[in-house]
Amino acid sequence: MHPAKEAAADATILLVDGEVLVRTAIAEYLRGCGYRVIEAAQADEAVAVLNDDAIPVGIVLSALELQPGMDGFGLARWIREHRPGVSLVLAGTPARAVASATELCENGPMLARPYDPQSVHDRIKRLLAVRKPRPE
């Protein structure tokens, strides 16, 4: 890959999550860290982006549960086969996704974190509590 394109790819994260509130919160957090974030709601959207040579993607952060179509493991297999140079992080829960996003921010294009990752985590928990009330 051309060095400039490689640098752009390193600063571009493809975020794959079908839960829109989780996806939006994590995407905004990562953008605050200086990443370009491409949002995909399902695996076939992610594949469409990865198949487009004009879009440099260095990192994929994906939920495990995706629908319809491939889940996170299926997407992982597709990436290993077709885009072996792309780093993949699979997150089984929103909490894991936030933890991974925090790590990405620490190694990201900007040195400073935009805000405390705990606040992202708290916000996601609050959003999900409103969305899907669960008996305690």
Next chain:
Amino acid sequence: MALGSADVGERSITVLVVEDEILVRLAVADSLRSEGFIVLEAATGDEAKALLATFAEIAVVFSDIQTPGATDGVALAAFLRTAYPNVGILLTSGTVMRPDTDKSVAFLAKPYHPHDVVMRVRDLAK
């Protein structure tokens, strides 16, 4: 409160883009972000409703008319007019001519240049 408010100007306008074709959504979102808008993205009308219920700062909704699921763009516009009367609405379509919606609902035919979206969204946000 905008989640991304830490590094954007206080006058940043939040736009919700509703488009199920990811490469189209990406091009529009990129253009709006490069012009300083905060952009939230939804692939369906139902995702859009979830974001609207959560982000009170959404000032303009730009939506394709043919979106999958129970809420297409016309239904979303009707919902917005009732539930969020102050939110500006811009619909787009490559197949439908100007839809029969409330007069305050703006329309932009596909194919459009992303710059056209920026101009129209800026007008609606005023």
